[in-house]
Amino acid sequence: xxxxxxxxxxxxxxSAQVLVNGAGAxxxxxxxxxxxxxFHRLHPSALINYQSVGSGAGIRQLKAGVLDLxxxxxxxxxxxxxxxxxxxxxxxxxxxxxxPIYNIPKLTKDIDFTPELLAGILLGRITRWDDPKLIExxxxxxxxxxxxxxxxxxxxxxxxxILSDYLAKTSSEWKSTIGVGTxxxxxxxxxxxxxxxxAGLVKQTPFSMGYVELVYSVQNxxxxxxxxxxASRFVKADLASIRAAASASSMxxxxxxxxxxxxxxxxxxxASYTWLLTPARISDxxxxxxxxxxxxxxxxxxxxxxxxxxxxxxxEAVAAKVLKxxxxxx
Amino acid sequence: xxxxxxxxxxxxxxxxxxxxxxPFDFLHxxxxxxVMLNGQGPFSFILDTGTRGTAIDLHLAxxxxxxxxxxxxxxxxxxxxxxxxxxxxxxLCVGSIVVRRLDAAVFDLSGVSRTLGRPxxxxxxxxxxxxxxxxxxxxxxRIRFFAExxxxxxVPRNDAKAISFPMQFRANSVLPVLENCHVxxxxxxxxxxxxxxxxxxxxxxxxxxxxxxELARSGIPMDAAGYLGEARxxxxxxxxxxxxxxxxxxxxxxxxxxxxxxxxxxERRGGSVGNAILQDFVLTLDYPAxxxxxxxxxx
Numbered sequence: 001x002x003x004x005x006x007x008x009x010x011x012x013x014x015s016a017q018v019l020v021n022g023a024g025a026x027x028x029x030x031x032x033x034x035x036x037x038x039f040h041r042l043h044p045s046a047l048i049n050y051q052s053v054g055s056g057a058g059i060r061q062l063k064a065g066v067l068d069l070x071x072x073x074x075x076x077x078x079x080x081x082x083x084x085x086x087x088x089x090x091x092x093x094x095x096x097x098x099x100p101i102y103n104i105p106k107l108t109k110d111i112d113f114t115p116e117l118l119a120g121i122l123l124g125r126i127t128r129w130d131d132p133k134l135i136e137x138x139x140x141x142x143x144x145x146x147x148x149x150x151x152x153x154x155x156x157x158x159x160x161x162i163l164s165d166y167l168a169k170t171s172s173e174w175k176s177t178i179g180v181g182t183x184x185x186x187x188x189x190x191x192x193x194x195x196x197x198x199a200g201l202v203k204q205t206p207f208s209m210g211y212v213e214l215v216y217s218v219q220n221x222x223x224x225x226x227x228x229x230x231a232s233r234f235v236k237a238d239l240a241s242i243r244a245a246a247s248a249s250s251m252x253x254x255x256x257x258x259x260x261x262x263x264x265x266x267x268x269x270x271a272s273y274t275w276l277l278t279p280a281r282i283s284d285x286x287x288x289x290x291x292x293x294x295x296x297x298x299x300x301x302x303x304x305x306x307x308x309x310x311x312x313x314x315x316e317a318v319a320a321k322v323l324k325x326x327x328x329x330x
Numbered sequence: 331x332x333x334x335x336x337x338x339x340x341x342x343x344x345x346x347x348x349x350x351x352x353p354f355d356f357l358h359x360x361x362x363x364x365v366m367l368n369g370q371g372p373f374s375f376i377l378d379t380g381t382r383g384t385a386i387d388l389h390l391a392x393x394x395x396x397x398x399x400x401x402x403x404x405x406x407x408x409x410x411x412x413x414x415x416x417x418x419x420x421x422l423c424v425g426s427i428v429v430r431r432l433d434a435a436v437f438d439l440s441g442v443s444r445t446l447g448r449p450x451x452x453x454x455x456x457x458x459x460x461x462x463x464x465x466x467x468x469x470x471x472r473i474r475f476f477a478e479x480x481x482x483x484x485v486p487r488n489d490a491k492a493i494s495f496p497m498q499f500r501a502n503s504v505l506p507v508l509e510n511c512h513v514x515x516x517x518x519x520x521x522x523x524x525x526x527x528x529x530x531x532x533x534x535x536x537x538x539x540x541x542x543x544e545l546a547r548s549g550i551p552m553d554a555a556g557y558l559g560e561a562r563x564x565x566x567x568x569x570x571x572x573x574x575x576x577x578x579x580x581x582x583x584x585x586x587x588x589x590x591x592x593x594x595x596x597e598r599r600g601g602s603v604g605n606a607i608l609q610d611f612v613l614t615l616d617y618p619a620x621x622x623x624x625x626x627x628x629x
Binding site for chain 1: 448471
């Protein structure tokens with residue numbers, strides 16, 4: 001890596017700084033911000049400028065040719081023109097979990113959610129915390145007599161994609177009425193922008209509920225519940241249960257995989273890889289070098305940092321595969 | 331990073347202006363343009379609707395050997411008033427736009443540079459924009475300059491995705507005012523501030539009127555870097571923001587304390603809308619016709 005760094009430094013005039021523009025997912029932003037800062041500290045001539053605008057906007061900007069690097073929690077499909085025409089490559093970076101967060105004053109116990117209950121709340125069919133179905137599942141939890149204020153994403157969101165992907169696999173009602181996507185037609189609630197917006201609004205709104213990536217819940221000291229997995233167990237999201245979801249799934253060569261509702265009794269069911277997206281061919285040789293060097297550095301050095309922030313690092317076999325795949329960038 | 335630098339009101343002599351599209355970098359929610367000064371550069375300049383004149387960094391002014399003139403008082407975000415110096419460029423170029431004999435203010439911009447992560451060399455403000463039709467396309471990161479309005483005349487643009495409104499100013503401010511905004515259902519006047527990296531900024535009287543004083547006090551502390559130093563804010567979220575007919579939903583808000591800026595007269599504006607919100611729009615500032623248009627690019 002040291003030799004690579006020197007190559008970047010030597011290829012640029014002493015005073016020049018090359019800007020690599022990236023944008024997209026807010027889900028991995030806490031670790032991306034640290035990575036890009038650290039990479040810039042190590043390579044002052046390379047600045048990766050990342051805007052956490054949501055996966056939907058990031059993908060659109062990447063397709064429009066505005067960005068050098070996109071970020072998404074939703075893998076693009078085969079029939080997406082960006083994949084077939086521009087040959088966009090997916091590089092998984094870390095694994096995270098989408099957790100149901102809530103703000104119920106004085107509540108000390110975790111709430112359990114089945115997919116049907118989650119879907120019911122988000123569809124606006126279950127509107128109160130003391131709904132009989134919630135009470136029945138959560139015996140011993142003192143649920144308040146209050147309306148549920150649903151907070152969802154207002155922007156095109158990979159976090160929404162992961163949640164809707166899980167619910168479409170587990171709730172026929174959700175699959176038929178809402179479906180899967182970065183933007184869905186919400187039946188209830190208030191829209192907020194980004195994971196940070198949902199977390200912030202839940203934090204300041206009593207009796208509200210939303211969904212965010214685990215790190216946002218921890219950083220904002222928000223309570224989050226356990227979710228029923230494919231083995232019918234209620235699992236709380238943490239690094240171990242998120243890694244268990246990844247371990248239960250095999251990784252294809254193009255890295256596009258869904259690990260929601262993964263098999264395995266310890267697997268957290270709303271887990272997902274998140275990806276950096278790059279064109280297969282990058283015409284600017286310096287930018288190409290920076291992006292490839294960053295991807296390699298992210299695997300060799302960044303994975304340790306991911307765990308410190310609260311993301312599950314890539315399984316070793318996947319990390320090795322990503323390292324090898326860096327050669328695909330032309 | 332909202333700013334207002336007053337004092338240098340000289341209208342630049344325009345020698346060339348035609349339809350032109352130039353890229354910009356969007357760094358930490360700031361519009362950063364490449365600008366040539368006296369044939370040297372490129373240098374990084376922020377485009378700021380809240381700055382009256384053109385400003386240049388003190389260190390660059392010295393490096394370029396620009397004459398430093400009299401001291402002048404400036405206003406802006408930060409710890410209060412500060413003394414700047416005046417200077418004059420022989421030539422300033424933005425793409426193919428050339429401005430000659432441009433008066434400018436000289437400030438130490440190193441604090442803002444640290445926030446940006448790269449040197450900030452100056453600010454283009456009202457004196458640069460005032461004679462132009464400028465379109466800021468945040469999505470494609472392009473700025474377009476038009477000789478004539480890009481919109482057909484007399485076409486109302488007030489729906490869920492686009493609004494237009496007369497460009498008005500209050501008192502000594504050069505920030506375009508947007509009336510008929512609603513925050514949590516309460517009507518407020520906001521300004522359009524492309525020099526602000528924040529989203530919605532609320533000023534003290536608006537915070538009181540909206541009943542958000544306690545949330546503002548207990549909000550997440552944050553720092554804002556201005557031309558005059560740093561200012562302390564708190565961060566939170568409001569449930570509903572509507573800009574005329576465009577419903578933004580819940581929005582991150584920066585609660586301003588007294589002393590944030592000397593342009594915070596609550597009678598003039600309840601708050602401002604900065605780049606964290608504007609980045610979802612194409613903003614067209616038609617200064618000659620005094621018309622502002624916002625077109626949403628969100629999904």
